[in-house]
Amino acid sequence: MVKSKSTKIGDWIIVFICLLLIFTCILPLLNLLARSLSSSDALIRNEVTLWPKGLNFEAYRMVLTDSKYTWSLLWTAILTIICTFVSLFMTTICAYPLTYDKLKGRRLFNAMIIFTMYFNPGTIPTYLLLKNLGWLNKPIVLIIPYCLSVFNMIIMRSYFYNIPESLRESAEMDGAGPLRILVSIYLPMSTPVIATLALFYAVGRWNGFSDALMYMNDRKYYPIQLLLYNIINSLQNIEVATQEGFSRPGLAESLKAATVMFATVPILLVYPWLQKYFITGVTLGAIKE
Amino acid sequence: MKTAALNPLVKRKKNSYLKRYWTLYLLLILPVTYFIIFKYIPMTYIQIAFKKYSIVQSVWQMPWADNYGFEYFIKAFSNRDFLYALRNTVMLNVLDLIFGFPAPIILALILNELAFKRFKRITQTIAYMPHFLSWIIISGMALQLFAPTTGLINIVLERMGLNTIPFLNDPNHWIWTYVFLGIWQSVGWNTIIYLAAITAINPELYEAAAMDGAGRFRKMWHVTLPGLRPTIIVLLILSLGRILGSEFDRPYALGNYYVKDVANVISTFVYTNGIRGLQFSLTTAVGLFQSVVGVIFVLTANAIVKRFGERGIM
Structure with a gap:
């Protein structure tokens, strides 16, 4: 088909819109990078836009030598790894039995689980439960209470449903039990959905802060986002600023930018590689319950 | 026998x-144990909304509140802060719905028309990026970019001879910045589902439309959009169900002292008055009100959609 001249112009207009979108998406990151690499004098004089002025790595050095930041980053990384494994395990053992049509009580289990998606007990009842359990201010409170997401469970279940039943049936003929079928057939065939959910859970934990804000008062166990929140808001509050150890305003600016970079870069390095997978995952999540 | x-x-x-x-x-x-402990046992705590909270008694032993147990609901609805939070929740969610809901549909249509495959992939990858940033990080970036005198945007505005804009420090501007940042964060990610739905549209329909002499826009209007209708409707029901729901991270991270009259929503009200202020009965009542209205909204939206002959979500 020969393209008319107007179509070509249309194509370029679309390219232009997309370039604008790309620019809007990366502009804040460029600004942030520039700030984190700039000298404090340049920052105070408002000279930094998209390119670093007075290039130096002072802020990064300070972040990496300050045990408060390095510990928080390390702690959040440990938490993220533990949470991802716990969540994947829970999601799998919840989704897999529910794919057996013949399982008695399946409808009841399903209803019980889906109900919590539409009606949740609310912030305060959950808080009081954790308080009664004696979990407040203990690391476990950042791992277990939100370890199983119904939405993610549905994604995994939909994926399991797409695996041909004949595979399961022939394995059953050979005398394999459900556990064996899960481990040797379902899991190896489910890399895309496992990768997707691992990404969702890991990003959720890495980026999460409201649970820590509500349930964790022990500064030692603050995840990086909560620490960041305190740092970002400390600049508006002299008292907090001195408490967080900022004395020179310009340096505080670049330090803030550098800390945000540390919290952002790990995710930016990971997600593009999983793009193919999470597109499948999101699409499966949309399948009607 | x-x-x-x-x-x-x-x-x-x-x-x-x-x-x-x-x-x-x-x-x-x-x-199942997980759901019982972390979802169903807390549901029994909801009765605190109807009772006088006491730290030494179990929820079953606490005495009933006045006014047939509805004391705290009455208190909530005569509490100025709560009424503001309720208004703000609805206002911000409606604005999100009006501006944020169509945005990914439009972007998906645009991306679908993109003729260059590699460029399309790159655009998508970059457009998904903001979804992976936490609201703390976004708020940190926004505070720097939109700062009244030192932010990049206002520096540019000033150099162009325009007035600077107090994006995050004036209630009116804050609302629009909030909505804009929401779109910025989610628009790319939300196209995924629409793009997947577009690939499921029968290509013969496009060919037939082309035979009839339909141009780019007519194809969009008569083929792509109708093909997206079921997806749009399901997602619309879900958004309607969330009209009284409130995320915590976004308003909490973006809010500040100057804009608290518009930035306080139900979730932040519950946090400040419940977990910080220890008014457990009041905030549980507020949470219950929010959950119940949320469920009613989902069911109603679903029923309306089914009446119009579309597939619902339940």
């Missing part, structure tokens, strides 16, 4: 059923 003959068979069948499937129940023990 007949039953006696059948019985052993039934029994054997039952035995073999359990023998075959007991491991499945074993697997379900942990998840």
Whole structure:
């Protein structure tokens, strides 16, 4: 088909819109990078836009030598790894039995689980439960209470449903039990959905802060986002600023930018590689319950 | 006689059923316990909304609140802060719906028309990026970019001879910045589902439309959009169900002292007055009100959609 001249112009207009979108998406990151690499004098004089002025790595050095930041980053990384494994395990053992049509009580289990998606007990009842359990201010409170997401469970279940039943049936003929079928057939065939959910859970934990804000008062166990929140808001509050150890305003600016970079870069390095997978995952999540 | 003959068979069948499937129940023990402990036991705590909270008693022993137990609901609705939070929640969610809901549909249509495959992939990858940033990080970036005198945007505005804009420090501007940042964060990610739905549209429809002389826009209007209708409707129901729901991270991270009259929503109200202010009965009542209205909204939206002959979500 020969393209008319107007179509070509249309194509370029679309390219232009997309370039604008790309620019809007990366502009804040460029600004942030520039700030984190700039000298404090340049920052105070408002000279930094998209390119670093007075290039130096002072802020990064300070972040990496300050045990408060390095510990928080390390702690959040440990938490993220533990949470991802716990969540994947829970999601799998919840989704897999529910794919057996013949399982008695399946409808009841399903209803019980889906109900919590539409009606949740609310912030305060959950808080009081954790308080009664004696979990407040203990690391476990950042791992277990939100370890199983119904939405993610549905994604995994939909994926399991797409695996041909004949595979399961022939394995059953050979005398394999459900556990064996899960481990040797379902899991190896489910890399895309496992990768997707691992990404969702890991990003959720890495980026999460409201649970820590509500349930964790022990500064030692603050995840990086909560620490960041305190740092970002400390600049508006002299008292907090001195408490967080900022004395020179310009340096505080670049330090803030550098800390945000540390919290952002790990995710930016990971997600593009999983793009193919999470597109499948999101699409499966949309399948009607 | 007949039953006696059948019985052993039934029994054997039952035995073999359990023998075959007991491991499945074993697997379900942990998840079911999880839901009971972290979802269903807290649901019994909801009665605190109707009771006078006491730290030494169990929820079952606490005395009922006045006014047939509805004391705290009455208190909530005569509390100025709560009424503001309620208004703000609805206002911000409606604005999100009006501006944020169509945005990914439009972007998906645009991306779908993109002729260059590699460039399309790159655009998508970059457009998904903001979804992976936490609201703390976004708020940190926004505070720097939109700062009144030192932010990049205002520096540019000033150099162009325009007035600077107090994006995050003036209630009116804050609302629009909030909505804009929401779109910025989610628009790319939300195209995924629409793009997937577009690939499911029968290509013959486009060919037929082209035969009839339809141009780019007519194809969009008469083929792509109708093909997206079921997806749009399901997502619309879900958004309507969330009209009184409130995320916590976004308003909490973006809010500040100057804009608290528009930035306080139900979730932040519950946090400040409940977990920080220890008014457990009041905030549980507020949470219950929010949950119940949320469920009613989802069910209503679903019923309306079904009446119009569309597939619902339930």
